[in-house]
Amino acid sequence: MKEPHAPTLELLGVTRTFDPGEADEVRALRGVDLTVAPGEFASLEGPSGCGKTTLLNLVGLLDAPTSGEVRWDGRSLGGRKDRERARLRLEGVGFIFQRFYLLPALTARENVELPMRALGVPRGDRQARASDLLSEVGLSGRERAFPHQLSGGEEQRVAVARALANRPGLLLADEPTGELDRVNTEGILTLLEKVRADRGATLLLVTHNPSVARRAHRHLTLEDGRVTADVREA
Amino acid sequence: MIRFGRGHRLRHARLQVILAVAAIATAVALPVVLVSVGGGVSAHELAMLQNAGYQIVVSAAGLHGIAHAHPLTEQILSLPSVAAASPVLSIAIDSFPAGPGATPVLAEGVIPVGFGPTLGPEESGLFPLPLPLGDPTDAVHFDNGSYRGPATYDVLVSSPFAEATRVTTGGHLLLGLTNEVSGAISYNVTGTFGVPPTVLGPVGAFAVLVPLSDLQVMTGFANAPHVPVPDAADTVEVAVVPSATSNPEVISSLRDRVQSLVPYYGVSSLSQEATQLQSATAVLTGFYLALSSVGLSVGLVFLTLVLLRRVESERRSIGIRRAIGEPGGSIAAAVVVDGVVIASLGAVVGIAAGYLVVEGLATWAHSTVQEAARLAEFVPLTLTELAGGVVGLSLVAGALAARSALRIDLAEALR
Numbered sequence: 242m243k244e245p246h247a248p249t250l251e252l253l254g255v256t257r258t259f260d261p262g263e264a265d266e267v268r269a270l271r272g273v274d275l276t277v278a279p280g281e282f283a284s285l286e287g288p289s290g291c292g293k294t295t296l297l298n299l300v301g302l303l304d305a306p307t308s309g310e311v312r313w314d315g316r317s318l319g320g321r322k323d324r325e326r327a328r329l330r331l332e333g334v335g336f337i338f339q340r341f342y343l344l345p346a347l348t349a350r351e352n353v354e355l356p357m358r359a360l361g362v363p364r365g366d367r368q369a370r371a372s373d374l375l376s377e378v379g380l381s382g383r384e385r386a387f388p389h390q391l392s393g394g395e396e397q398r399v400a401v402a403r404a405l406a407n408r409p410g411l412l413l414a415d416e417p418t419g420e421l422d423r424v425n426t427e428g429i430l431t432l433l434e435k436v437r438a439d440r441g442a443t444l445l446l447v448t449h450n451p452s453v454a455r456r457a458h459r460h461l462t463l464e465d466g467r468v469t470a471d472v473r474e475a
Numbered sequence: 476m477i478r479f480g481r482g483h484r485l486r487h488a489r490l491q492v493i494l495a496v497a498a499i500a501t502a503v504a505l506p507v508v509l510v511s512v513g514g515g516v517s518a519h520e521l522a523m524l525q526n527a528g529y530q531i532v533v534s535a536a537g538l539h540g541i542a543h544a545h546p547l548t549e550q551i552l553s554l555p556s557v558a559a560a561s562p563v564l565s566i567a568i569d570s571f572p573a574g575p576g577a578t579p580v581l582a583e584g585v586i587p588v589g590f591g592p593t594l595g596p597e598e599s600g601l602f603p604l605p606l607p608l609g610d611p612t613d614a615v616h617f618d619n620g621s622y623r624g625p626a627t628y629d630v631l632v633s634s635p636f637a638e639a640t641r642v643t644t645g646g647h648l649l650l651g652l653t654n655e656v657s658g659a660i661s662y663n664v665t666g667t668f669g670v671p672p673t674v675l676g677p678v679g680a681f682a683v684l685v686p687l688s689d690l691q692v693m694t695g696f697a698n699a700p701h702v703p704v705p706d707a708a709d710t711v712e713v714a715v716v717p718s719a720t721s722n723p724e725v726i727s728s729l730r731d732r733v734q735s736l737v738p739y740y741g742v743s744s745l746s747q748e749a750t751q752l753q754s755a756t757a758v759l760t761g762f763y764l765a766l767s768s769v770g771l772s773v774g775l776v777f778l779t780l781v782l783l784r785r786v787e788s789e790r791r792s793i794g795i796r797r798a799i800g801e802p803g804g805s806i807a808a809a810v811v812v813d814g815v816v817i818a819s820l821g822a823v824v825g826i827a828a829g830y831l832v833v834e835g836l837a838t839w840a841h842s843t844v845q846e847a848a849r850l851a852e853f854v855p856l857t858l859t860e861l862a863g864g865v866v867g868l869s870l871v872a873g874a875l876a877a878r879s880a881l882r883i884d885l886a887e888a889l890r
């Protein structure tokens with residue numbers, strides 16, 4: 242499998258307005274300028290509704306900015322074709338969604354296999370890797386369980402395993418430990434940090450939990466659609 | 476591929492798929508029944524045409540039909556390549572099998588020696604041949620248009636008639652033009668003949684066969700010796716010599732020569748009629764398919780709705796797959812495959828259902844419908860085309876649903 246490539250991320254004057262011009266128009270991002278270097282571990286904090294998920298979606302090419310530019314390694318990607326952005330996501334981005342987003346009709350292992358299947362990894366290989374990933378997140382023996390048979394914390398860990406499947410260079414985690422107890426939180430964070438350190442992946446992590454945020458090397462605060470604080474640890 | 480969620484959503488989705496399969500199956504079953512029965516009946520008629528013992532027919536409409544049947548028959552017989560010519564006059568008359576009560580029968584007047592050779596293989600098995608009528612060349616009553624006696628007054632009766640009326644060979648049967656027994660003539664019953672299974676109902680099954688001139692005299696005011704009688708026939712059936720039966724050029728040139736004898740009558744060859752029948756069948760089949768396309772359209776609209784509904788209820792899952800980076804093409808393909816699987820199932824079930832309906836009609840329906848159903852033919856090519864057409868159109872339904880799957884807004888679907 243290819244080595245992960247962590248791109249340099251740049252956001253230049255990025256805004257994102259939902260339903261522009263309508264009565265319920267929402268200006269989720271109001272001009273964000275931000276650069277994240279490859280291999281960085283940054284936390285993203287801020288009140289509910291300040292635009293954290295919106296920001297991750299833009300960085301991860303799930304969504305396009307209303308104005309401004311999102312760049313990977315200096316290339317502007319906002320206006321690329323769907324197909325090309327999908328390919329970049331598949332190979333380069335591991336999403337851990339705020340609401341896990343497991344496919345209800347697939348087992349835990351099949352969920353983890355999903356990105357590998359889309360990439361054309363042979364069945365045997367992807368099954369083996371999916372099982373390995375599930376045991377790394379402490380779910381060995383639960384491969385055949387369906388999401389509705391898992392607890393919230395277990396679902397979240399399946400989502401983490403799935404995000405790591407294609408060895409992405411960019412990990413975008415939207416409150417990946419929100420449903421976890423202290424022991425599991427510790428385990429997941431250690432895993433994510435290990436992946437980041439071993440492969441030089443970039444990790445952008447949204448959290449409301451100060452003890453989780455403390456493990457990052459850079460702390461971004463978002464308020465009302467703007468970056469209001471950007472603190473690097475020495 | 477079709478893979479359902481869990482719990483009530485599973486049952487819901489499964490019900491939709493079953494309904495869509497049922498809608499398409501119903502839409503497919505209709506043309507299967509129509510085309511197989513219609514095609515079977517025409518094929519049967521075509522086979523009868525091709526199996527007839529004659530190849531050319533002279534016919535004329537109207538009360539007296541062909542006015543000079545006997546001399547025309549002689550003329551035709553003198554043409555090259557002609558093996559036999561048989562004038563036939565069919566008239567409904569009355570019979571009096573037991574006392575004054577009249578029983579209507581269909582009387583067929585034929586020249587006995589001409590009739591036998593123009594019978595096809597299936598028909599000839601139904602008749603005692605040569606016909607046991609005492610006037611084989613039909614010369615007794617008739618000789619070049621003049622009446623000459625004494626007549627033999629022989630008659631063959633159909634076996635259903637014989638059975639129903641207890642008339643037996645060696646007995647007598649009164650036949651007359653009106654239901655007045657006083658005007659009837661006594662005939663000798665010299666034998667019985669079978670009735671082909673396709674002739675239905677008592678009118679067709681109750682029949683008698685008499686020498687042509689006997690019938691002409693009876694209907695043309697009989698019992699008037701030495702008076703010229705109208706020499707009428709409905710048709711003259713002409714058989715060519717065996718070496719020419721499958722030679723269309725000989726048959727068509729003979730047809731032209733017969734036509735030149737009687738420019739005012741219709742002369743057609745059975746191969747012409749077969750061609751006409753085939754084109755009529757093709758038109759009919761097209762009509763059946765056009766009729767069925769209404770049902771098929773409804774079925775396909777239903778399929779489209781079910782597929783759209785599936786996409787809608789799978790919105791979140793489709794959004795997740797696309798968010799992860801699964802190519803749109805593979806998501807679209809999955810939707811299209813769903814449609815094709817449903818349509819194929821529907822086509823298979825529909826063809827099976829159509830087959831069972833036809834079998835059921837052939838077993839339990841009444842007379843005419845049953846006869847028709849028994850003749851049904853299931854042509855694999857037609858069924859394959861039908862199924863292929865349905866599956867092909869399901870691609871359109873699939874494409875519409877796939878398009879809507881690809882249009883799902885990711886940011887919306889993942890909220």
Ligand SMILES: Nc1ncnc2c1ncn2[C@@H]1O[C@H](COP(=O)(O)OP(=O)(O)OP(=O)(O)O)[C@@H](O)[C@H]1O
Pocket residue numbers: 259260267268269288289290291292293294295296339886887890
């Ligand atoms: N697809 C959408 N259509 C309309 N409004 C949206 C959409 N997505 C987000 N919003 C709005 O944009 C704003 C920012 O949303 P976002 O999800 O980024 O917040 P967040 O910081 O992630 O909040 P939370 O901590 O609660 O997850 C909110 O007011 C939200 O209602």
Ligand SMILES: [Mg+2]
Pocket residue numbers: 293294295339415
């Ligand atoms: Mg959020």
